[in-house]
Amino acid sequence: MSQSDNFEAAASGAATDVASFEDTHKGLVGQIQHTLHVNPALVPLIVLVAAICIFGLVLGSKFFSPFALTLILQQVQIVGVLAAAQALIILTAGIDLSVGAIAVFCTVIMGQFSFRYGMPPAAAVACGLAMGTAIGAVNGWLVSRVKLPPFIVTLGMWQIVLAANYLYSDNETIRSQDIANDAAFLQFLGYKLKFGGAVFPLGVILMIALVLVLAYMLRSTAWGRHVYAVGDDPEAAELAGVNVHKTLMSVYMLVGFICGLAAWVMIGRYGSVSPSATTGVIGNIQAITAVVIGGISLFGGRGSIMGAFFGALIVGVFELGLRMAGADPQWTYLLIGVLIIAAVSVDQWIRKVTA
Amino acid sequence: MSQSDNFEAAASGAATDVASFEDTHKGLVGQIQHTLHVNPALVPLIVLVAAICIFGLVLGSKFFSPFALTLILQQVQIVGVLAAAQALIILTAGIDLSVGAIAVFCTVIMGQFSFRYGMPPAAAVACGLAMGTAIGAVNGWLVSRVKLPPFIVTLGMWQIVLAANYLYSDNETIRSQDIANDAAFLQFLGYKLKFGGAVFPLGVILMIALVLVLAYMLRSTAWGRHVYAVGDDPEAAELAGVNVHKTLMSVYMLVGFICGLAAWVMIGRYGSVSPSATTGVIGNIQAITAVVIGGISLFGGRGSIMGAFFGALIVGVFELGLRMAGADPQWTYLLIGVLIIAAVSVDQWIRKVTA
């Protein structure tokens, strides 16, 4: 045996209990700090609740009514669904500029397949979802196999899909009345459940269900762990035995599918199918904004999908609150700019004191 | 002395020449491969030259004329200047969504300070540049001190500056004729040098000079090395003794200043001052696109500013080429999406074979 043994042997009597220290953070504050430290997704929730309270105090019962509060949910349902999709991509350290355009294109597919080709509306919805998934697959393939930066892939795809959308639809809007008469199923997610003043369209319920399901998948399945690992450090993940290609493909395809769902929600909310819906142009930035306000890092691997949902709601609360307060449009934009920065500053501050 | 010495001492006779191997990459191909390996910024240049050649072959002398080729430079001058600014931020692993809005706001400052307050135009230009720098300083402070994500800071700032721009200007355009009569210095960078059919406005020359100066600063000064280090790994840079805060502040302020220059270039090019210039809305995405096509990583610390410049030119060549080929606007839009992806794929492929 080698000469190193003599002193190394002395370690054989080492203590064998796991290190522990007395807990010095005591009481409620300590408890809260610890909870936030362990669940950083709660931080945007705090900002959200604070924002609701402040607007409630300023605007009174007009804002603090079931009607207005559920109105916020209705107004964020599309951005909320897109933000859920965007969050998945951003967790893999990507970014998707095409989500909004895909959603709008899918509304056109659903509408035109029903009206131009006379397909049964349920089949048209299925085609729309399939189209979304297919576009997502192309994005995923370019990112994962050709190894292009997601920003460029989805920037190109954004332009391609938007232009295809105008070309294919002939810039024609399909009117709400016509859909209601001939293909009501397209508007299915617009069906509203009412409880007193509170109004819940099925689209809102779909959004909430989607967020919960994705949160479960990310937290409690192997797939979810792989998504985080790929976003954190793709090389390490590959070395550790994660199939990075398969994971990326599944994420991009799922995102395409969710964009298809967003399309269906859009038809429910607006009644009509319009190729020039602004979601195609600004839906991407809105979704990214929600995600980042929700505390997901643009560098991937960190954050939770609940955060993205709260992020979308925070923007929705600000927008409705300022509108109800009657701020004029440019002032509203200016203040929303300020509030976005403020919301994230508060978030940052809470994280710091609970670190 | 300890017992480890006996074998460690054997290393004392170790070979003392630096390892070397025979160079197996020989000939022209090997030479080109090595050149590209060492200067990856040349890769977008190759794509650029290829694009020019292809359009030249298809469109003939119409495209391959001094007039058309210098027209491309004129059309990219604003995006080129903004891309240089954006490249700096992206090298620090940030992103700046406010560049376009700052530029437009600075045109308004320059215009209104001349016309509303009757300032001498040179002073108004100075005020515009100062305003750009000041806004950059606010961005930098929020990023570096408050530690907010650059995406959020500049997203908020984008909205704030754009709204301020409309509010302050009252949405009023200052006409080109009025500026030419009363404050011609504002249009100074629009002055054109002509050599045969080739046309070089001073704005184009400023853009090229700016890119060269920044390339020098990044490559050959300590400041430049610090910018890369901060973008690469800010914690490591801080531990290694780089003043991360100072570096970030200098970058954001310089970027604000460059946006002010872009404003001056804009007045030169459009003659008028218009608060609703599209640059305010899409200038950021255009600049980011140029940067990413130019091979700068969105994760910071990798790439060269020349790449961003070539990236801007690549987009300019595609746009003009397709329009000249008579593609209709919707198809042009779609094809540019395809070409952007194609350009980066080629880039990626060249990098791979020269790795």
Next chain:
Amino acid sequence: MTQPILKARGLTKRYGKVTALDRCDFDLMPGEILAVIGDNGAGKSTLIKALSGAVVPDEGSVELDGKKVDFHSPIDAREAGIETVYQTLAMSPALSIADNMFMGREIIQSGVMGKLFRRLDKAKMQEIAREKLNELGLMTIQNINQAVETLSGGQRQGVAVARAAAFGSKVIILDEPTAALGVKESRRVLELIQDVKSRGIPIILISHNMPHVFEVADRIHVHRLGRRLCVIDPKEHSMSDAVAFMTGAQEPPEHPQAA
């Protein structure tokens, strides 16, 4: 004569002007502990990456059990039974210790939740993770749900080694597994290596620690300037010889093949 279980011939890998592997040969015999030693930058890590699919060599061939293999990713190698601890550890910094240990081979709950909803059995994975860490003597890890990036250098390495050891397979490759480890933790790793060997699984051990190498290795592959300089038997050569060969202070013995 027994066949090598893992064999490579003429492996070459260049990075631009840098040559990391220069027509390198390699042999691992069944059931043995083979140490690989060499200067910093000699190409040891690149060699094992070429063997485990993490790097695709420019030239050369690899055979596993006498059959030519062509790994294009570490997953291929892993499926063929080669388990590796890389020098860079290959961990996801933001994920927890348990997540990292079970990356790519997560345990799913039994029952409906597992079958239908593919729910992970986190409790079980955490329990196993804690157990494996205790086996390595990493008692200072206070919180098993800590993100790996918050671990100390040595704790992190311990987790990586525990991961490889936990999933026994055909060949185990360890690239400097004890570099950041303390005295006690290093000893435990050496014991673990002996343990794995006694289960009949051959091991490749890269290390700069000569006493450890000479304690456990059956044969020593000396790597120099991107290739195998010689293979020596630790019972026939001293540590001083080994160091002299690998640093170029002394010419290697005539018959490079020792086993």
Next chain:
Amino acid sequence: MTQPILKARGLTKRYGKVTALDRCDFDLMPGEILAVIGDNGAGKSTLIKALSGAVVPDEGSVELDGKKVDFHSPIDAREAGIETVYQTLAMSPALSIADNMFMGREIIQSGVMGKLFRRLDKAKMQEIAREKLNELGLMTIQNINQAVETLSGGQRQGVAVARAAAFGSKVIILDEPTAALGVKESRRVLELIQDVKSRGIPIILISHNMPHVFEVADRIHVHRLGRRLCVIDPKEHSMSDAVAFMTGAQEPPEHPQAA
């Protein structure tokens, strides 16, 4: 009795539920080599980070030359003369070896280009970098303009150590400087440490390599569970004692202060 040049009292650092430093004391005497040893995760790196401004402790005080200091960044500490090689090395992976060695203290050309345009003297920096690496015996580095991320583990560590050694100052802190180094390169680092000491500069050396520690250290600070367990004199205690103290296998001596 001489005053400690660097002294800390009651340093505490908590990360959420994890306690990394637990009311820790520390003393470094002028001109000495002080080794810090302890289990993985004992808190050694956190201790030296607190001393060098990289971490701001929750509680406790640090004195340099008898005056209380309050470092808020490593730059503060560096300006006060404390030079550190961190365990994570603190390198910019995409930058070259020379860039990294001179980060924050670049050499500027003489003449107009330097004065007016602040042009870096790249040739000179590369030359010095090559020289320092050769001093450490890192002869396998083929290309001095290689990005640090493409270096082998040991080469990378060598660059970090060369950087600290090149810029002599008041106190030098080395956190496991030889962990990834080969035999030859480790020896050179030990020689370098002796060299620095002979220039009168005190050194803090964290290491798990007992033979090395006992070879060079004047005093040994034994760290356990986030605090100083005892300080021993290597001439009075054996390596076995040291290992037994730090792993908790044996109680520390009565009078913890040795020097």
Next chain:
Amino acid sequence: APAFAAGHSVSACLITKTDTNPFFVKMREGAEAKAAELGIELNSYAGKVDGDNETQVQAIETCIANGAKGILLTASDTSGIVPSVQQARDAGLLVIALDTPLDPIDAADMTFATDNFLAGELIGQWAAATLGDDAANAKIGMLDLAISQPTVGVLRDQGFLQGFGIDLGDPNKWGDETDPRIVGNDVTAGNEEGGRKAMESLLAKDPEINVVYTINEPAAAGAYEALKDIGRENDVLIVSVDGGCPGVQNVKDGVIGATSQQYPLLMASKGIEAIAAWAKDGVKPAATEGKDFFDTGVALVTDKPAEGVESIDTAEGTELCWG
């Protein structure tokens, strides 16, 4: 509306496509002035970009939640907005479309608008008449709004072509015409920046262009800069639509040959009056004789009147211009 409408009993909303375009800014100013005069509280909303239906829907929902009496709306998506308008009308609000008719037009209680097709037709007729026989071999550049082809843009473009005497193909779409006189279409986003780039691109395609249609006056000013650069500013006819004060000034300076002027302040003040009347007595406004909307009129402004096309000169145009 407790906290904010304390002093007022009647509140109204103005929802415009954007509020970056001076057209809508002036429209808002007109509405604010009239509202102040009649003691009505006015809240204004605007889309983020042209074509932003979503924000307009949200604005309508806010107006309902706020208990407004009526809404003035320049719709971004004329049929897409209809269900929300219906919701507002069901909640008892008077909805008046300004500038842009809804599809169907009776989805709103009334429409106060310019006839955009007519506005285009006037400049088309003027251009054809000014060229005389040369109109047969004119080379026309079309500078449109956006590739999503919003209706105002299509109506003006097609009106212009009709007035010029060119076969329209599908009148709901620009760009499908086959007449060789059209060199090409390009998009401008309705500002100087886009106008200049689009003009340069069309000129690169065919430098002989001698007639330029532009969606609005800022785009025309941008086109002029491009023409000036190659020294052709004097032999190209530029026509436009809007009649904003800088636009009329540009007609006077010879930058633009002729422009069709519209009257946004009139639309806005009429709209506020209608809401006041509705709140007071529950009466709805009536349409112009023979039309299904209230036509606020359009006039051709030029200093070079052409045979057979009615026009006013820039002096009169300046008096009527808006901002």
